[in-house]
Each structure stands twice: as structure tokens, then as C-alpha cells.
Amino acid sequence: MKKKQFKAESKKLLDMMINSIYTNREIFLRELISNASDALDKIYYNSLTNDALNIKKEELEIRIEIDKKARTLTICDNGIGMTEEELENNLGTIARSGSELFKENNETSKDMQIIGQFGVGFYSAFMVAKNVVVTSKSIDSDKSYKWESTGTDGFSIMESDKKDNGTKIVLYLKDNTEEENYDEFLENYTIERLIKKYSDYITYPIMMKEEKCEKDKEDKEIKTYEDKTLNSRIPIWKKEKQKVKEEEYQDFYADKFYDYEKPLRTFRSVVEGKCSFTSLLFIPSHAPYDYYTKEYEKGLQLYSKGVLIMEKCSDLLPDYYSFVKGLVDSEDISLNISRETLQENHQIELIAKGIENKIKKELETMLKEEREQYEKFFKDFGTQLKYGIYNSYGMKKEDLQDLLLYTSSKEKKMITLKEYIANCMEKQDTIYYACGETIDKIDNLPQVETVKEKGYEILYLTDYMDEFVLKVMQEYDKKKFLNVSDENTNLDSEEEKEALKKSNEENKKLFDKMQEFVKENVSGIQFTHRLKNHPVCLTSKGNISVEMEKVMNAMPTNEKVKAEVILEINENHKIIKKLQDLFSKNDLEELEKYTKILYAQARLIEGLSLENPTEISNLICEVLAK
């Protein structure tokens, strides 16, 4: 019998793995099953060129046995097996790339997490076992060997009497402690659950004996044992498309992603190329309750040849598509992806690009062909798409802008920007929008009225971030976005403009005086043609609109912003006569009251609160009492 020490790096890794607090120790089973599956693959391919092996594919299997008394869990395969040398080399050294990871990185908990997520193969057995015995017979040797180790202090190898090809791994489970219960791995249902979770799509059957209780004629219980296959073997995403029923996808979706409402869209695709992969993706029919909180984690399941290697790979999804659920299976991603860091993995990057395109196409198709469905989707996830544009400072504009919907002033229907352009007036070089809390409130804005009357369509923005997004986008199809409340929205003809300029000049003294009364809040007072019946409105100058002021000041930061506003007065309203009278009589006390009330009115219409409600209320009463 040989007694050997592990190679230096292996020892270090082992120590770290066994002694760190493992939240994810259950992955050991996935690792051992995957190794067994590889060994079966190998013997099968060998048999294709070597008849002497006499292998029947249907006989290849993985078997799990539980012995509660001895507290052992055994994983057997009739695969290629290992020679004495292989036992020593393969199980005694951690793959080179593994040691490289440890040379490059320090022993930080971050690194541990990476390993924890992906597993480190065979060694993960020591997370649950105090002693591991591997008995193996290789197809290349007549002898069989037994490898045994308790973990850190090396291993021993001796001959064994195993006759059949393959490998048997016996795990002597660790003793239970107050915090840790290892007995769970002796329960059939735990094993079954883990196989379903991680190894359901291993192509070879994973068998386990199931105890059955039956009663004989004398009503005595007799125990029988039946073989049970634990895995379903063919991944749903590998089955022929025509053969998978819609309900199967739905069940799969409900089961894997814990959503009991049907997905809105299910789409599957195969990509061949530098990095080939299959994807099965779902768009949920509603936002999860935690979707817009920081608790929500985006990501897709990542499979390598049908084996789950990561539950939520966040690098596969951009933030603006974080609502997508599903999985990616790639032959080109090795189980050992852990051994490089994920971010540096070029394959993942390629897949992520492919996935992004698929999602975009799917959304475009939905928008084109299933408008109602798309609108439902947009209600729940539209904000996320808008974030995508905003957070990328417009870099993602091209990708996302055609997926946006806004309520339009004509029919109050949701339209795309493209549809807006298709309907717009000849020579229109501006896309008009108006902001407010609800469609009705916007529709009643005095500024909206005249723009609508001139025949222009207006986008009604009710999402608090809408205007910020349009500011980032600046224009669509070479047409600038413009708030109907912006001072630059001017639909007057040249003559009208000229006439307005003239009357503004004539009333300059009046306006200057009035402005003195509200100078903290208003940077100018002038006539406007944009109002039909209403006496006043506010327009904004510069980058911050009144609506943006509202949103920004509602945020929990100390810094408050102020939009630069102009109080505009309807030239044709009878109130103007009153103002002119007061001014010519030099009744400044009364003029001040009128000015303040008019400004307050304009604020209220915009949905802004009053800075001084008591003062305004008193002023109104005084004026009424006259």
C-alpha cells in the first residue's frame, strides 16, 4: 500500500474548501455525477472503435446507493475507470488551471465564492465526507485499485478486487454537529431533489433503489426494492421543437423559475459559431414583486452539456433585459469555468451578445405581431428599457428606442416613436411631449390645448423618468424632442410672433413691476399665444423642466433644484385689462395680490404644490371680499 501526500497546491485548496463555511456544499453530488457521466461518455466513444469492449449503450448507467446504518452515500458508474496511475494523478492533483487560480488570486473569500459557485470537481466530496474511498477498474488494466483519503492528510492506494470496469465512490459522511446536519444526504428525497436540480439532463440514467412496502396475503408488510430513474435525461431544450408541447414549457418554467403564471413569451434558439449554444428564454407575464428593488437578482441558468453549472449567471443579461428568465446550454463552456474567473471568460461574453440579440428580436416581433401582449409587457417592464437608455447615457439608444411606447394625444393609444413620425405633419421637425401624473391631467394642461389644436400629436409622459430619458435621447429620426411647456415651443406664424413681440414691449413696464412681486420664483413675465381660454401658464427655460424639478426634488437627496420658469399670460384674457388698470392707477398693493394669485394658479395647473398656501388663500379671500 502506498501512502502519499497531496501536491502542495492541492493541499492548500483542500484546506480552504473544507474549512470555509460552505453554503453550497450540495454541489458535490453534481460534480461526482458529472465525472461519472464523462467516464461513461469516454467508454462509449472507446467502444465505437474497439469491439472487444462489448459495450451496449443502454447498459451504461450511474447508480446511487444509500446506507443509513453505515452513513455512506455511494456513486457508481460502469464507465472507463481509472488505472492506478490515473487514480494517483487525477485525484491527487487539482487540475493545473485550478492551481493557477490560486497563484493569481489571494485566498480571499471572493475567490472562495467563485469556487463555491462552480465546484472544484472531485474534491468537493470532502465538503460532506470525512472519508472517501474510490475503487476503480480501468478498461486499460486488468487490475483494479482502491484510493482512500480523509481529506487533508494525503491518500493511500492499494489493489482491490473490483472486477467490472468503472468507478465506485463511497462517501463516509461527516458526523453531524449542532449547526450541520449531514444525514440529509442519506434521504432518498434529498438525493432525488439534488439530481432533479443539478443533473436532470445527464443523458445516462441515474438509478437508485426505492423502497416499496406491500402487504402479503396475511396483511403483513413486506419490503421490496425497485429501481427508479431519477433524471429525465433529455433536456426540454434539446427535444425536437415540434415534439414539445406548450404546456411542457409552462410546467418547466413554473418549476424552474417559481412563477405560477404562464410566461408571456417562450423562445428557444440554437446558435452555432465561435461559441455555440442553445437557449431557452421566457418573458414573464408580470413583474415579480421584488423586481424594482435591489433584492432582485437578474441572471440565466448556465448549463454545460446539460449539467447545471450556475443557477444565476448575471453576466448573460444586460440590466435592461433583467426581467428575462431562462437558461443557456453550451458545449463550449467547460464545467471548470470556475478555474478562470467568469468575467474574463470570452465565451460568456459571446453568448451574452447572442442572447441580447435574441431578446431584442423577440420583443420586436411581439411588438409587431402581438401588440396587446406587448403593451401588457411594456406596462410591467417598460421602465426597465427606459433605464437602459438613461443609464447608458444614450449609448443604448439605438437598440432600445424602438421598443418604447408612449400614450399619444390622438386617440389616447400607446404608440411607438416610429408611429409618431409616420403620422406627423409635413415639415414637422419636432416631437412634442407633455408631462404629468395622469393622462387626464396632461390632457387638461393649457399648453397642450393649442399644440393639439394646430394638429400636432403629443406624447403624454406619465412615468417619472420619461422626460429624463428623452433628454438623454435628444432626438429621434433627426427630430428633436420638445416639451409643450418649453419656451421654445412656439407655433405662431411670423406675423403673430411680431405682433406678440410688440405687445410685450408695450406692456414691459407692467410686467417688470409684476415680476418684482414674484422675483424669487419667476425669471420673466410675458404674453403668450399658447393659451386659449386659460389666463396663465408656466413655461420653462433651459434644461430642467417644471416636471423634472418635481421628480428631482422628490428624491431623497439634500440638494434641491429649481426650474427656470416664465409666467406666461394669455393676451386675450380679460384679466389683462384688470392688470393694466391697476398698474395705471398705481395700485401696486392690489397688483401684487393679483400677480401672486396668478402665479399660484399656474403652479397648481402644473401639478406643483404652492410654496405659501396660507398666504395665497388669504389673498384670494381678500380679493373675493372686495
Ligand code: ADP
Ligand atoms: P475535472 O473537472 O477534470 O472532472 P475532477 O477533480 O472532478 O476534475 O476529476 C479529476 C479527474 O479524475 C477527471 O478529469 C477524470 O479524469 C478523473 N475522474 C474523476 N471521476 C472519475 C470517474 N468516476 N471515472 C473515471 N475518471 C474519473
